[in-house]
Amino acid sequence: MTENQVGAEAKVLVLVGSLRAASINKQLAELAVESAPEGVALQVFDRLGELPHYNEDIDTEDVAEPVRALRAAAAAAGAALVVTPEYNGSIPGVLKNAIDWLSRPWGDGALKDKPVAVIGTALGGYGGVWAHDETRKSFGIAGPRVIEDLKLSIPSKTFGDNHPRENAEVAANVREVVEKLAAEVN
Known part of the structure; x- marks a missing residue:
């Protein structure tokens, strides 16, 4: 995990739905971490690829260490920012698997x-x-409080060959989402 500030008031867990090293969504997550306002710490959980496929039979006291790490990071956070691409018109499998692990114990x-x-x-x-x-x-079904009006879906052609931080409008929009999400932390 990486953190942009130590001892910050609002901790936000960042989950990225792409495992690809050169993922633009990973770059958006980097931008979110870099542009977080004072008093907000974003932590990227970069181990989603290590999670076993959710299976209730292995969700025991002896659950795999990456699952324990994910659940601990989520428990320590006051909010979560999910940064994800679209695979075949839907949610990437690695992200859906993380949601399934985070939904347990049910309720x-x-x-x-x-x-x-x-x-x-x-x-x-x-x-x-x-x-x-x-x-x-x-x-929403798994238990968090989804902030429906915090949306940012950007066509990847917006970036060309540039990092998202090089687009002033995108950078401002990402910072605004992070600020509003942090404001939702109790």
């Missing part, structure tokens, strides 16, 4: 009642809207 998962916002980028003219809507739906 008392580590993100229960905590605010969650979903942003991201994808190919196509809508920037991943379907995946973002599906992600909000899944998290």
Whole structure:
């Protein structure tokens, strides 16, 4: 995990739905961490690829260490920012798997009642809207409090060959989402 500030008041867990090293969504997460306002610490959980597929039979006291780490990071956070692409018109499997692990124990998962916002980028003219809507739906059922009006779906052609931080409008929009999400932390 990386953190942009030590001892900050509002801790926000960042989950990225892409495992690809050169992912633009990972770059958006970097931008969110870099642009977080004072008093807000964003922590990127970069181990989603290590989670076993959710299976209730292995969700025991001896659950795999990456699952324990994810649940601990979620429990320590006051909110979550999800940054995700769209795969085949829907949510990436690695992200859905993380949601399933975070939803347990049912009705008392580590993100229960905590605010969650979903942003991201994808190919196509809508920037991943379907995946973002599906992600909000899944998290809403899993227990967090999804902040429906915090939306940012950006067509990836917006960036060309540049890092998202090089687009002033995108940088401002990401910072605004992070500020509003942090304001939702009790």
